[in-house]
Each structure stands twice: as structure tokens, then as C-alpha cells.
Amino acid sequence: MSDMYEGNHEFDLFITDLNGNLRGKRIPASGLKSVMTQGVKLPQSVIGFDHWGDDVLDNGLVFETGDSDGICLPVHDKPIPVPWAESERDQVLAMMYNPDGSAFYPDPRQVLTRIVERFKALGYTPVVATELEFYLLDGESEAKRCPSPPVITEGNGVRLSKTDCYSIEEMDGLESFFAEVREACKTQGIPADTIISELGPGQFEINMKHTDDAVQAADHAIMFKRLIKGVARQHDFGASFMAKPYADKSGNGFHVHFSLLDQQGNNAFNNQTDEGSPLLKQAVAGLLNHMADSMLVFAPHLNSYRRFQNGAHAPTFASWGYENRTVAVRIPESEHLARRIEHRVAGADANPYLVLAAVLGAALHGIEKKMSPPAPIEGDAYAMSERFEHLPNRWELATEAFRDSSFMQAYLGEEFVRVFSAAKEQEQNKIYGRISNVEYEAYL
Numbered sequence: 001m002s003d004m005y006e007g008n009h010e011f012d013l014f015i016t017d018l019n020g021n022l023r024g025k026r027i028p029a030s031g032l033k034s035v036m037t038q039g040v041k042l043p044q045s046v047i048g049f050d051h052w053g054d055d056v057l058d059n060g061l062v063f064e065t066g067d068s069d070g071i072c073l074p075v076h077d078k079p080i081p082v083p084w085a086e087s088e089r090d091q092v093l094a095m096m097y098n099p100d101g102s103a104f105y106p107d108p109r110q111v112l113t114r115i116v117e118r119f120k121a122l123g124y125t126p127v128v129a130t131e132l133e134f135y136l137l138d139g140e141s142e143a144k145r146c147p148s149p150p151v152i153t154e155g156n157g158v159r160l161s162k163t164d165c166y167s168i169e170e171m172d173g174l175e176s177f178f179a180e181v182r183e184a185c186k187t188q189g190i191p192a193d194t195i196i197s198e199l200g201p202g203q204f205e206i207n208m209k210h211t212d213d214a215v216q217a218a219d220h221a222i223m224f225k226r227l228i229k230g231v232a233r234q235h236d237f238g239a240s241f242m243a244k245p246y247a248d249k250s251g252n253g254f255h256v257h258f259s260l261l262d263q264q265g266n267n268a269f270n271n272q273t274d275e276g277s278p279l280l281k282q283a284v285a286g287l288l289n290h291m292a293d294s295m296l297v298f299a300p301h302l303n304s305y306r307r308f309q310n311g312a313h314a315p316t317f318a319s320w321g322y323e324n325r326t327v328a329v330r331i332p333e334s335e336h337l338a339r340r341i342e343h344r345v346a347g348a349d350a351n352p353y354l355v356l357a358a359v360l361g362a363a364l365h366g367i368e369k370k371m372s373p374p375a376p377i378e379g380d381a382y383a384m385s386e387r388f389e390h391l392p393n394r395w396e397l398a399t400e401a402f403r404d405s406s407f408m409q410a411y412l413g414e415e416f417v418r419v420f421s422a423a424k425e426q427e428q429n430k431i432y433g434r435i436s437n438v439e440y441e442a443y444l
Helices: 029-038 046-047 110-120 170-171 176-187 214-234 277-290 300-305 352-368 382-387 393-401 406-411 414-432 437-443
Strands: 009-015 022-028 040-043 067-072 089-097 125-139 191-197 203-208 237-239 254-261 320-322 328-332 341-343
Touching: 009 029, 009 067, 009 110, 009 320, 009 437, 022 029, 040 046, 046 067, 089 110, 089 214, 110 125, 110 214, 110 352, 125 214, 125 352, 176 191, 176 214, 191 214, 203 214, 214 352, 254 352, 277 320, 277 328, 277 341, 277 352, 300 393, 300 414, 328 382, 352 406, 393 414
Parallel strands: 009 089, 320 328
Antiparallel strands: 009 022, 040 067, 067 089, 125 203, 125 237, 125 254, 191 203, 254 341, 328 341
């Protein structure tokens, strides 16, 4: 290993904080052997930073602990290449532990790991696939902090300024970009499948293949987000997973498909009927029952709540149905062997580890308590929204529901709930403490 990493070669070691931001160190090649065997120390408070990387003094991880270190240990046995980097570089994904080697549960990867272990204790293995939407932007969008559709330089050189859903021509004009994305996914072991042109101008979706390792599925989503932004910059584009970059255009969603394998390797959601097994319905009931108190995980930022409008392809109340894209939990039409659940609530701005933990945790609770769902919705769920209690539609309401949730504390952990809610409350105080340009324009 040491022979491979000599000279100017560097690698990035990072953990994922609760906001889904990558925190870590860039390390020279000479330190690789030590890092792979002993890990790297980082303050445990890093996990609970607010979105801008500031300490959250109310989370109990800063002064109360003397801002003590945790141990960040690699989760893979070798570094992963970063093919879009300007100089030769690799990356090492890590997970944080306490100094005594025990799990540090505010770490979002640890939170998901614990949920998967609870499933396995019942004899089930989650099988997961993710779908991530993002916008390609003009190359100056990041510097200007204002989104603008990209100009395609291949072919006719036009700006992608109109909706062209499922357009093949739109992807033809970005052929070299997507070819490099696919090659980078292959190099990094990310199981990318289909690429779709979505509803917004310059909006795309890439679907991942199913895997029976839910934690690895979240790893792939985290790596994919970094990959898209890195490859985009090489092509003079920007890229954003922001939930709602354009007020009048489609938002970016993060849909999760999952099923469960039993100990014999059979799909436990399949009972050879179109409805699916009783276990599937118990899982659906758990998802619906805990959707409101999970909303802060699915929509963690102020902008996240702009997605949830009637007719905007994002659900506004806890609902389910068969082959119905207007509901929150959809059972896709499929062969019986592929019977699965699609969870359609989270935005692409959410932390993949926490989204999967909340989805799988709610399904687990439904199974453990043998819950029963209401009747599935047929037709347009948006037209029925006034008959049902809406999901929390404001950031602070979602934070209150999350903080007070006995489900969240029991399944995702009291320490996680304390640290995450403290970060969200600090972010709200910062943002609501600023006067917006709209207020100046209207009232000055």
C-alpha cells in the first residue's frame, strides 16, 4: 500500500455530518497506512455543526465534553479514486466512534447501521435503491449564488431554459458530461442505472440499482452527490441538489425503493398477489404513522418546504396507494418477485443516511407493532388533501414534531435527536434573524 501512495499523491478522509456535509482532512500519501489502520481524530462536535460549519453550543458536544475527539475509522478496506480531481487524489469514507471504540450514535452512518442491525435481529435484510434528482446549472451560478440553466456546448449550443421531461435530445447535448459521470461511477463502484431528463430545465435523475446493503446504498448516494458536483465543474457547469432552486419549477426529490429479504433470501413483501404481503402493509402503516415526526429528516432546510405544494409532485399528507405518483408511499406495479415500497417524501437536500434510517425505522416499527394502514388512495391525492391532516409544512413545525417524537428517540436515538434538533434550531435563529431583500423591497 505504501508503494502506491508516494510522491505528491493526496487523499481526502471525511465523515458525513448531520446535514449531509462532508467534514474531514486532506492527508498526504505518507499517512495512508496509519489512517487505514488507526483512523483519524476529529472533534465529536463536528458531527453536529450547523449548515455553515459553526459549533452548536446547545447540543451537549462542545464545552460539556471539553470538545473532545472521536475516532474516524475508514468504512472500506482501500481508498476510492477521485477521477475528476485536477491532481491525483483518492477519498476515504469514515465513520465516527467514541475513543473507547464504541459507536458514536449522533454519526448518521451509525444511526442507519443500528436500524439495519435491528432488522437483521428479526431475520430480515433491507434491499434498497435510491433515486436522486439534481439540476445542472450555468457555470457562474455557484459564484453568483443564483441558479441559471446551463448552456449546452455540444450540438446546437442552446440554453436549457424550458421543461422537456424524458427528453433524449436534452441528454444527447450533454453526452460527454454523462459519459464522464458513468465512468466516474464505475471507477468508484457506484451502481448507477438509468438517467432521466426530468421536469425542470436542466433537471435530471439518476437511479441506483438495488442492493442488499442499505448502509452502502447511502454511501453511494453521498459519493454520487460529490461526484456530480465535481464532474459538473470540469465541464464548466454547476450542479445543485437544493430542494427547490427555482420557485416556479419542479423541486429535487430523493425517492427510496425498498423491500425485505427473509432468512431464505425470499422477498418478504411478495405473497404472489398484486396487493403484497401482510408484512408490506404493516411496513406501509409504520411509514404513514411516523411521516410527520420524520419530516425534519426528509426536509431539513428552510428551502426544503417549498417542494410541498399541491400538484408539485411532492406529497402534502401521509398517504399510500398502488401505482400512484400523487401519494407519499407508492407500491409500484411490478412482477410479484419485485414487490416493493417507494417512499416519495424526502428532498435531494436531505442526508441519505438519515433518510434511509427514518424510512426503514418507521417500517420496522410498523412491522414490530403489526400496524394496519388505512385504505389505499385511488386517483388524485392532491385533490383530496383538504380531507387529511397535512404534514408539517414549515421548518419550525417539523423541528417541534421531530424533537418531541418518542419514535425518533426510541429508534434513531435520544442523543441523535438532541444534536440534530439543536442544529436546526440554531440554523433557524440565524436565518430568521436576517432581513431579506424581499422585506426591504416591500417595506423600506
